[in-house]
Amino acid sequence: MHRLFSIMRVFAVLWMWGLLVLAAYLSPVRAQEPFNPLVRVWLTRWQNLPLQITVETGGRASSKFAIYDIPAGETASVERDGTRLALRVADRSAQAEEWVIESEAPLAIADAQGNNRRAYRGKLMLRLRHGRLQVLNILPLEDYLRGVVPLEMPPSFPLDALKAQAIAARSWTVRNRHKHERDGADVCDSNHCQVYGGASAERESTTAAVQATTGMILLQGDLSVDGVYTADCGGQPGVGNNATAPPPDRDGSGRDYCVDNPQHYWSLGFTFSEVWRAAGGKESGQEPPNGEVDVQVMQTDGSGRATRLRLRRGDAVQEVSGVQLRRRLALPSTLFRVRLEQGTTVVFEGSGSGHGSGLCQWGAAGRARAGHSMEDILQAYYPGARMAPLSEVIWEWRRARKNSSVR
Ligand SMILES: [Zn+2]
Ligand SMILES: [Zn+2]
Numbered sequence: 001m002h003r004l005f006s007i008m009r010v011f012a013v014l015w016m017w018g019l020l021v022l023a024a025y026l027s028p029v030r031a032q033e034p035f036n037p038l039v040r041v042w043l044t045r046w047q048n049l050p051l052q053i054t055v056e057t058g059g060r061a062s063s064k065f066a067i068y069d070i071p072a073g074e075t076a077s078v079e080r081d082g083t084r085l086a087l088r089v090a091d092r093s094a095q096a097e098e099w100v101i102e103s104e105a106p107l108a109i110a111d112a113q114g115n116n117r118r119a120y121r122g123k124l125m126l127r128l129r130h131g132r133l134q135v136l137n138i139l140p141l142e143d144y145l146r147g148v149v150p151l152e153m154p155p156s157f158p159l160d161a162l163k164a165q166a167i168a169a170r171s172w173t174v175r176n177r178h179k180h181e182r183d184g185a186d187v188c189d190s191n192h193c194q195v196y197g198g199a200s201a202e203r204e205s206t207t208a209a210v211q212a213t214t215g216m217i218l219l220q221g222d223l224s225v226d227g228v229y230t231a232d233c234g235g236q237p238g239v240g241n242n243a244t245a246p247p248p249d250r251d252g253s254g255r256d257y258c259v260d261n262p263q264h265y266w267s268l269g270f271t272f273s274e275v276w277r278a279a280g281g282k283e284s285g286q287e288p289p290n291g292e293v294d295v296q297v298m299q300t301d302g303s304g305r306a307t308r309l310r311l312r313r314g315d316a317v318q319e320v321s322g323v324q325l326r327r328r329l330a331l332p333s334t335l336f337r338v339r340l341e342q343g344t345t346v347v348f349e350g351s352g353s354g355h356g357s358g359l360c361q362w363g364a365a366g367r368a369r370a371g372h373s374m375e376d377i378l379q380a381y382y383p384g385a386r387m388a389p390l391s392e393v394i395w396e397w398r399r400a401r402k403n404s405s406v407r
């Protein structure tokens with residue numbers, strides 16, 4: 001009797017444990033997991049057919065109407081068949097307007113000759129859009145970032161700089177996810193958005209930085225911060241979307257934190273005609289005599305960047321924005337001074353590289369080496385922002401998603 005009682009007690013305890021485990025699985029605890037939504041990345045590097053897709057551990061390809069198993073180690077080839085895509089695995093072939101290929105392990109894409117192979121986590125979607133091939137990689141945000149951080153910051157940079165970069169890239173993604181709505185995607189894999197190289201690009205140090213900051217973004221008030229970043233701010237971060245610029249990127253002895261960038265200071269010379277043409281002016285045939293040309297910075301923003309320049313050639317005058325001139329002459333930044341040398345050579349002397357706003361990548365590395373934590377680094381480049389889990393702005397993520405055109 002006594003023994004039976006103790007057996008019943010064991011059962012009762014087991015039953016209760018079972019209930020507890022079930023309850024934990026069903027909701028409140030699961031809601032605490034980091035919010036890790038799917039991101040649709042347009043892989044712009046894959047524009048041409050045919051393509052080969054290798055599925056190491058086996059997987060499947062599905063169209064609207066059918067699902068096909070792809071055996072482990074098998075290569076599927078995708079080619080064009082009129083307005084549809086033909087998928088061929090071994091001796092089987094099927095046509096569809098859109099294919100989704102998925103597998104547990106990363107999928108490898110290569111061109112028809114098997115070159116330029118690159119592996120991606122998550123699913124691949126292949127379709128023809130306006131008659132052209134579009135390849136989308138659909139994968140969780142955290143996996144996407146593992147393929148971004150190593151291409152946006154050297155993986156050899158100190159860990160706290162890499163962690164700050166991971167948070168900036170995550171915040172940027174949350175804020176800029178609508179960039180490719182019209183293309184039926186969230187972001188692209190080029191430097192138009194953030195450079196993304198899939199699982200092939202991942203490095204141990206950058207993956208550790210993504211994992212150490214899982215789900216964390218920057219908020220200002222209740223809104224996500226546009227986590228822009230720049231290679232080198234030149235010693236003075238740009239104004240970005242704010243009215244005022246953050247404090248100079250300089251330590252107590254007046255040394256720029258980003259000075260270790262080998263191209264921190266630069267100087268470039270052009271003929272006056274080159275600058276005149278770059279500013280949009282028509283060529284008038286021959287060079288004017290010395291002394292008849294002039295170039296000046298007319299206006300700077302709160303960070304000292306040239307926003308407006310004026311060029312004079314005899315009686316003709318034209319103005320150009322600093323951003324435009326930077327792009328057309330491939331100047332590293334708009335943080336420069338300009339002068340005329342020997343009458344007709346225009347010399348730009350500046351510092352930094354990139355638009356200059358947000359996180360300064362070389363500066364983040366310099367600060368980390370000087371002992372600054374990830375939090376200190378973020379505070380320097382996004383003053384007033386606070387770190388918070390992405391789940392705090394879940395509504396922001398979902399709202400933008402609802403407006404997107406293609407799912
Ligand atoms: Zn883009
Ligand atoms: Zn800097």
